[in-house]
Each structure stands twice: as C-alpha cells, then as structure tokens.
Amino acid sequence: MTKQYFNRPFIVSEEGDEWTYGEIETLSKRLGAGLIKLGLKPKENVTIIMPNCSEFVVSKLAISFSAGVTVSLNYKLKKEELKYLLKNSNSSYILTLDKWNKVDFISILKDICPEVFEGKISPDFPQLKRVIVYSPSHSHYPGTVDFYTLLATMKSSQEVENLLSKIPKVSVEDVSDIMYTSGTTSLPKGVLVTHDMIWRSAIGSCINRGYQDGRSLFIPIPFYHCFAYIEGMVAGSMVGGKLVLQGDFNAKQSLNLMMKYKVSDILCVPTIALKILDEQRESKCDLSELTAMYCAGAEVTQKMWKELKKVLGIKELITGYGMTECAAGVLQTDPQDDIAFLSQYVGKTIPGGQFGLKELDGNNIQFIIRDVDTGKYYAHGSQGELVCRGPLVTKGYYNNQKETTKAIDENGWFRTGDLAYIDKNGYVSLKGRLKEIYRIGAENVSPKEIEDVLSTHNAIKQAYVVGVPDEVMGEVGMAWVVLESDIVISEKEIFAFANSKLAKFKVPKYIKIVKSEDLPLTSSGKVLKTKLKDVYAYEQSLYKSQF
Incomplete structure (x- = not known):
C-alpha cells in the first residue's frame, strides 16, 4: 500500500x-x-x-x-x-x-x-x-x-x-502484539493478538463504515488501545487515509485541528465526544467537512446521540462493541441505522469481505448466547453470556494458561463476561456484566487491583470497590473502606493515598468509611457487592466526589 x-x-x-x-x-x-x-x-x-x-x-x-x-x-x-x-x-x-x-x-x-x-x-x-x-x-x-x-x-x-x-x-498467524487488558483478578492480562486478527478486523470496519479513498480521521484516543490502533492506524492506512493525532486531549484544540485539516471522521469514546460537543456549542467552529463519528466504549443516551448529530453536523454516526481479545470493534451499528438503534444496540457482526469464512456465513467471527445456568447455546432470542469464536478471536493470554482456560470454554467459545441479547437480525444489546470489571470511559478497571492497593495502607483493614453509574464517564469507582481499630483517617487522605499509587482513571471517585457490620454479606460471609451498588443508588446524593 x-x-x-x-x-x-x-x-x-x-x-x-x-x-x-x-x-x-x-x-x-x-x-x-x-x-x-x-x-x-x-x-x-x-x-x-x-x-x-x-x-x-x-x-x-x-x-x-x-x-x-x-x-x-x-x-x-x-x-x-x-x-x-x-x-x-x-x-x-x-x-x-x-x-x-x-x-x-x-x-x-x-x-x-x-x-x-x-x-x-x-x-x-x-x-x-x-x-x-x-x-x-x-x-x-x-x-x-x-x-x-x-x-x-x-x-x-x-x-x-x-x-x-x-x-x-x-506468518499471518504469528503474534504481532501483546495488548494488556484488566481481568477478573487484580492483575492485567496480556492478550495475544495476531497479524491476521488485526487485518480482518480493520477490513471489516472499512467495509461496514464505507471508508472512502483518502479518508481523513481525527484520533484523540491512544494508540495503545486496540480501538485507535486497528480502527484508526490500520483501517485508515488501507484507503490511504490521513490520521490527525492528538496526544493530550483538549476539546478546543480538537476543534481547531479538525477545522484546519478538514477532518471527515472522528474515533472517540463518549467522554471525549461529550467534551467536544460542549466546546462546539460555545465555539461554533466550521466543521462542514466532518461527516462521520465512531463513538464507543460506554453507554450513551439517545439524547446525546441526537445532540452529536445536530451540533456537530454528523451524518454517519455509529457505535460498536469490541474487546482486545477479539481485535477491537467487531460488532458495529450501520451508518444508516436509525438513531434509536445506537442507544439500544452495540451493533451486529462486521462484514468479512473477501476473507470471510463460509462456515461463519461469510464473517470472521460468530457471536451467540450461552445460558448462564444451563450452559446451552442460542443463536438469538435469548439472554445470557455473549460468547464468540472465529479467526478474530485470540488464542489466549501471554504466559497465562490458567486465565486462557477460564476464558475459552470446552467448545472453543470465548467468554466475554458480558450479558447480552441477540435479536433475529443479529443485533446485539448489552444487558450488564457477569464480571466485576467496570469501565471508565474506554478503560477497563479491575476492582480487586484497587482493593489490593488500598489494603496496603496501615490504617485500612478492608476495602471493597464497585463500579457505579456516572453521567460523564459511564462508570466510576466507589470504595467502601473499613479502618483498623482506634485509627482515624479521612476519605481525603485515603483518596490521596490511592492517587499516589494508581493511574488517575483507577482512583475511586467516591470513598465511604464504614464499619464491618455495615457491609452486606452472603450466607458464606462474602461481601455482597451488588448490594453495595444498591446502597449507592439509594444514597447517591449523600456522596461527595473526591476529585
């Protein structure tokens, strides 16, 4: 090329x-x-x-x-x-x-x-x-x-x-990248990504989005993520596209870059889209060349989708679903889909093009539902865990056979950990997560990793972290902390400690100091994290952000 x-x-x-x-x-x-x-x-x-x-x-x-x-x-x-x-x-x-x-x-x-x-x-x-x-x-x-x-x-x-x-x-089957993603344990896992996975994913995105020759893309999301790397760098290069980069996101600068270089497409997560939207309301920049946006990584309301189209003048707006384990956005809505689809679905399988497999109906990946209780598989019409297989799916994790075995079931299906529903047209709607992982913007966060860090503080006896809803970030962390006896420490001090040990996106936005007896427990004595979320939902007006 x-x-x-x-x-x-x-x-x-x-x-x-x-x-x-x-x-x-x-x-x-x-x-x-x-x-x-x-x-x-x-x-x-x-x-x-x-x-x-x-x-x-x-x-x-x-x-x-x-x-x-x-x-x-x-x-x-x-x-x-x-x-x-x-x-x-x-x-x-x-x-x-x-x-x-x-x-x-x-x-x-x-x-x-x-x-x-x-x-x-x-x-x-x-x-x-x-x-x-x-x-x-x-x-x-x-x-x-x-x-x-x-x-x-x-x-x-x-x-x-x-x-x-x-x-x-x-060989196309050789591993080209090890991309780290948070897992259900406290430690990140290195996903084995092959040349073949990357090219099949990028080709599918080009076809679904109708990439034209010389497409101009603005990429304010980091290349260490498969989203920017595959959907931007690789897919863009397939049509001789121009990539306009931004290292540190700044909404005002973003608009200036898009104007100056006549950008036609943006790859972003909802948190960035929201900031660009707010800035454009103020600046009213000339974005007449901008026609498309691929915004994914967290849930977005229908109201926000409508505002993006109206304020930014976008004609082709899509969302999608993907994981590092299946090479970025392998489920995407269609650019011509009604705006209502974007808040209901994360899309359907991207086209396989000339490389699609006959046994996968011309695609490079297949998604079905696995019943959580019975383990039975359903093509559509049932809710359960979303599982997938095909050449777009990783063979496992680097030097981690234990996690590989947990992720890929006995029939070769990769378990995403997400609850979903597939309709008769193949469109997938997410219904929640089996795993405790929550997402801040496009970043996966492991609660146990944060809990382990908080627990190293001399004053902290126990720490439990859950993801709670947030209008801007999609989800943020909330930490429930039990202190050692006769020790006094404030939420602000705990926040400062976490901030010194963790990347900013992992630091809990809310911290609540409680007594052990205040924690909801299962019959076996384990903390019931779903109840912690329920308490937050009921009392959220009482909690103050630590940021």
Missing part, C-alpha cells in the same frame, strides 16, 4: 508536522534495522511507552518490520504498574518518551531497572537489554540509546534492506 500512497500525507501531529506514507515507511524500516543491529531477535517483545505521535507509529511499524512483538503500554500508569507489566511481558527492549507532562519515564525506569542503564543484566528483568529514548527536547540520557541517533546510524538504504532481508518470513 505504501507504493500506492507513497506521496500522500499519512500522519499529522497536533503541532502541525506532516509525514507521508513514504516517509513513515522509510523511517520505520531504518528503525527496524537499527533494532536488529542492537540485537533484536524475531519474536522478541518490545515495549512502547508513548502517547499518540509520529514516533509511536514509526516504532510500531519498525517492530513489525524486524519481526518483533509489540507491547504497547498505557503511558498513564504509575511505577509499580509499569514494573509489573514490563516483567510480565518479558520485554527485551523499551522504546519510550523521556517525559510526558509531569511524568519522568527515565527516572521511573532507572528506579525499576538501574542495571540496564549500566549495561548489566537486571535480576528482575533478565531479558531486558536496552532502553531507546525519544526526547522532543533532544535531551540525552547516559546508558540509553537515543531514538533519532539510532535512526541516523541507518542512513544506508542498502544496509537497511540487507538487515531486514535476513529476517525469517512472518
């Missing part, structure tokens, strides 16, 4: 810098060759810690060119979270930004693995060899490899091609 779109603009940064398809390919191949020269072997894992920027795109493609496996991590995570993921992923190399806002990644990494900066083997990260640093301010850090210096050493196109040509041929 690069030859076809060689001189077309591919990436546009929020600062206004542009890179063509040809330029991105050249830089990616040079970086890929540089990684090989540093010692990267095929199928070794390489971590990326960067917000949306051209360097992320170059890094991602470079890892693919060099037959490595990409591990894209959330750059908003705190030190302990990053430490766990780096260790769990067995990453051999790290490609990182040096600083993001007030976060100093170099200091964090030096604290986590100081030996690597000294050219030694780290006892905690024995596979980790080098840290490659992209510094927008052109700062250099001892013991690291500078991103652009590495590129500069690969100026010879002949050397680049010679190094890349020695790489064994990659």
Whole structure:
C-alpha cells in the first residue's frame, strides 16, 4: 500500500508536522534495522511507552518490520504498574518518551531497572537489554540509546534492506502484539493478538463504515488501545487515509485541528465526544467537512446521540462493541441505522469481505448466547453470556494458561463476561456484566487491583470497590473502606493515598468509611457487592466526589 500512497500525507501531529506514507515507511524500516543491529531477535517483545505521535507509529511499524512483538503500554500508569507489566511481558527492549507532562519515564525506569542503564543484566528483568529514548527536547540520557541517533546510524538504504532481508518470513498467524487488558483478578492480562486478527478486523470496519479513498480521521484516543490502533492506524492506512493525532486531549484544540485539516471522521469514546460537543456549542467552529463519528466504549443516551448529530453536523454516526481479545470493534451499528438503534444496540457482526469464512456465513467471527445456568447455546432470542469464536478471536493470554482456560470454554467459545441479547437480525444489546470489571470511559478497571492497593495502607483493614453509574464517564469507582481499630483517617487522605499509587482513571471517585457490620454479606460471609451498588443508588446524593 505504501507504493500506492507513497506521496500522500499519512500522519499529522497536533503541532502541525506532516509525514507521508513514504516517509513513515522509510523511517520505520531504518528503525527496524537499527533494532536488529542492537540485537533484536524475531519474536522478541518490545515495549512502547508513548502517547499518540509520529514516533509511536514509526516504532510500531519498525517492530513489525524486524519481526518483533509489540507491547504497547498505557503511558498513564504509575511505577509499580509499569514494573509489573514490563516483567510480565518479558520485554527485551523499551522504546519510550523521556517525559510526558509531569511524568519522568527515565527516572521511573532507572528506579525499576538501574542495571540496564549500566549495561548489566537486571535480576528482575533478565531479558531486558536496552532502553531507546525519544526526547522532543533532544535531551540525552547516559546508558540509553537515543531514538533519532539510532535512526541516523541507518542512513544506508542498502544496509537497511540487507538487515531486514535476513529476517525469517512472518506468518499471518504469528503474534504481532501483546495488548494488556484488566481481568477478573487484580492483575492485567496480556492478550495475544495476531497479524491476521488485526487485518480482518480493520477490513471489516472499512467495509461496514464505507471508508472512502483518502479518508481523513481525527484520533484523540491512544494508540495503545486496540480501538485507535486497528480502527484508526490500520483501517485508515488501507484507503490511504490521513490520521490527525492528538496526544493530550483538549476539546478546543480538537476543534481547531479538525477545522484546519478538514477532518471527515472522528474515533472517540463518549467522554471525549461529550467534551467536544460542549466546546462546539460555545465555539461554533466550521466543521462542514466532518461527516462521520465512531463513538464507543460506554453507554450513551439517545439524547446525546441526537445532540452529536445536530451540533456537530454528523451524518454517519455509529457505535460498536469490541474487546482486545477479539481485535477491537467487531460488532458495529450501520451508518444508516436509525438513531434509536445506537442507544439500544452495540451493533451486529462486521462484514468479512473477501476473507470471510463460509462456515461463519461469510464473517470472521460468530457471536451467540450461552445460558448462564444451563450452559446451552442460542443463536438469538435469548439472554445470557455473549460468547464468540472465529479467526478474530485470540488464542489466549501471554504466559497465562490458567486465565486462557477460564476464558475459552470446552467448545472453543470465548467468554466475554458480558450479558447480552441477540435479536433475529443479529443485533446485539448489552444487558450488564457477569464480571466485576467496570469501565471508565474506554478503560477497563479491575476492582480487586484497587482493593489490593488500598489494603496496603496501615490504617485500612478492608476495602471493597464497585463500579457505579456516572453521567460523564459511564462508570466510576466507589470504595467502601473499613479502618483498623482506634485509627482515624479521612476519605481525603485515603483518596490521596490511592492517587499516589494508581493511574488517575483507577482512583475511586467516591470513598465511604464504614464499619464491618455495615457491609452486606452472603450466607458464606462474602461481601455482597451488588448490594453495595444498591446502597449507592439509594444514597447517591449523600456522596461527595473526591476529585
């Protein structure tokens, strides 16, 4: 595709810098060759810690060119979270930004693995060899490899091609990415995503949404998520599209970028859509080129869908459903669907195109309902757990056979953990979650992870976290905390502690200090979390946000 779109603009940064398809390919191949020269072997894992920027795109493609496996991590995570993921992923190399806002990644990494900066083997990260640093301010850090210096050493196109040509041929069934997602336990799981999963998903989205040649997409959501990566970077490149990126979301800047670059499509989550909507009411920018929006990740009211169409002038508005485990938005509404559909359904299976399988009715994934009580399967007309199978579904989790076995049943169906209903036309309506995981915007949050962190505080005896409804974020966390005897501590102090240990989106919005006897229990003595949600619903006006 690069030859076809060689001189077309591919990436546009929020600062206004542009890179063509040809330029991105050249830089990616040079970086890929540089990684090989540093010692990267095929199928070794390489971590990326960067917000949306051209360097992320170059890094991602470079890892693919060099037959490595990409591990894209959330750059908003705190030190302990990053430490766990780096260790769990067995990453051999790290490609990182040096600083993001007030976060100093170099200091964090030096604290986590100081030996690597000294050219030694780290006892905690024995596979980790080098840290490659992209510094927008052109700062250099001892013991690291500078991103652009590495590129500069690969100026010879002949050397680049010679190094890349020695790489064994990659199969479409090979794992291209390990994408971490929260699970039912306290720890994230690394989803194994193949080249085949990514391409089938992106093609299906292009067909369903009718991607035209040269489509211009605005992407304010992060590339470490499969949504932005597959629906944006990959699907957009299939039609020679232009991707306008934003690292830190800012509603006013978003409107200016969309106006300046005549954006025709937005990929976003409801929290971002709502902020853009509010800003447009104030600014009244010229968005005459904007015709489409794909907004998914949380429930949206019919009123908000109508407002998005009216205020932003959007003609083709869709929502969808997906998981990292099935390569992004594999259920989507149709751009021509009535607005009422968007608040009732998350869509139907995306088209398989020329790659669709006959046994799956021309699709690349099949969804059915599994009765929670009997285990029986139903194609439609019944409510139960949504399960799926097909080439779009992961084969499992990295180095985690226990969770893989739990997720994929004895008949090969992947268990999504979501309660749903499928109508006779194949449209899926979500009815809730079997799992305790809740979603803040597009982020999955594991209550047990937060509970484990809160419980490390000397004053906290017990902690229980549930997701509760929120008009802006879809859901937010509420923590019920039991203190140790004779210890006094405030909700604000607990909030400050959580804020110092967790990424911001994981910090509970509401905190309630209670006595053990106030907690609703099952007959076996377990805390009944559904009752905690009921109490919140009844008393929500009494709770004050900690933010």
